[in-house]
């Protein structure tokens with residue numbers, strides 16, 4: 001009998017998975033506890049972690065029948081680039097812990113699904129390797145940028161992202177410090193700086209303020225981000241970033257109409273409503289609850305995106321109906337990666353797109369909010 005193709009193996013093992021939750025459960029059984037804890041947990045008491053998902057369940061569709069929906073085209077554009085679906089992948093650090101292929105496998109899956117991937121500054125694969133692995137794909141990639149104390153290193157990251165063909169810079173603004181994560185912090189020690197390839201030139205260049213020797217002499221090597229992260233960035237830094245790049249800038253971590261307005265004043269091209277997957281400040285509102293006020297404030301002057309707690313196609317449609325241009329998933333993609341690398345991510349994206357399509361087909365016209 002012919003040996004099954006890898007694809008068949010994947011289908012045998014993972015096709016019965018009917019939802020993202022089953023991917024999560026499988027990932028939990030496969031990953032070392034410390035890695036699962038790092039990926040899955042939120043800040044302090046995880047009030048917001050639960051709320052991000054719960055808030056979606058409080059939004060209920062109003063269902064209209066006999067509207068003759070014959071087919072659904074999920075295609076859309078983000079920052080002028082066409083993508084096959086509004087379901088996109090959020091930046092998440094250290095994907096090599098989920099699967100040896102790390103962000104390269106993630107990028108290949110996104111390319112195969114013709115969707116957008118955002119690469120974290122703190123990735124396990126270099127931004128160049130991720131750009132090259134799917135270079136012939138038309139689907140865009142964005143680079144997520146942390147603003148580092150040393151602006152020259154930050155500038156170099158921007159230049160490398162530009163040179164490698166990333167189509168936008170996502171400036172994360174919700175991380176003045178790494179959040180307090182009771183379970184995650186107890187279980188997980190961040191690997192040393194040397195294993196973060198986007199910082200490889202930082203090790204080679206002794207003239208940079210943050211050299212490998214200064215890193216190893218610090219007292220908290222388990223949190224390398226804390227060492228290089230600029231703790232006091234302000235809106236002027238958004239303007240600074242804009243002054244050094246021609247790429248569109250998207251600010252990620254906006255949770256109020258006021259901040260959306262501030263960002264627009266600095267000429268950003270996109271506003272990303274996010275609370276960092278509830279990993280930063282606990283007891284903030286769920287992102288889907290904040291989305292309408294941000295959409296209202298932005299008033300079509302920039303694209304608005306959202307992430308946080310999206311676990312099925314219905315959630316995606318709710319976010320789109322409330323004005324998001326695209327919707328990002330963080331953990332669902334990580335669970336797919338942990339379960340079966342590139343194929344696992346593809347399966348998760350396929351599942352979400354299928355659910356979105358079927359939800360749209362039902363002829364939803366609007367939602368009511370259930371108190």
Ligand SMILES: Cc1cc2nc3c(=O)[nH]c(=O)nc-3n(C[C@H](O)[C@H](O)[C@H](O)COP(=O)(O)O)c2cc1C
Nearest residue numbers: 039090091092093120172276277308309329330331
């Ligand atoms: C393990 C993990 C690592 C993350 N790393 C980053 C990061 O490096 N940069 C960033 O801007 N956001 C990061 N995030 C936040 C995600 O981009 C996104 O906002 C969040 O995961 C969305 O929520 P969800 O996981 O419920 O989909 C991370 C999230 C997780 C779960």
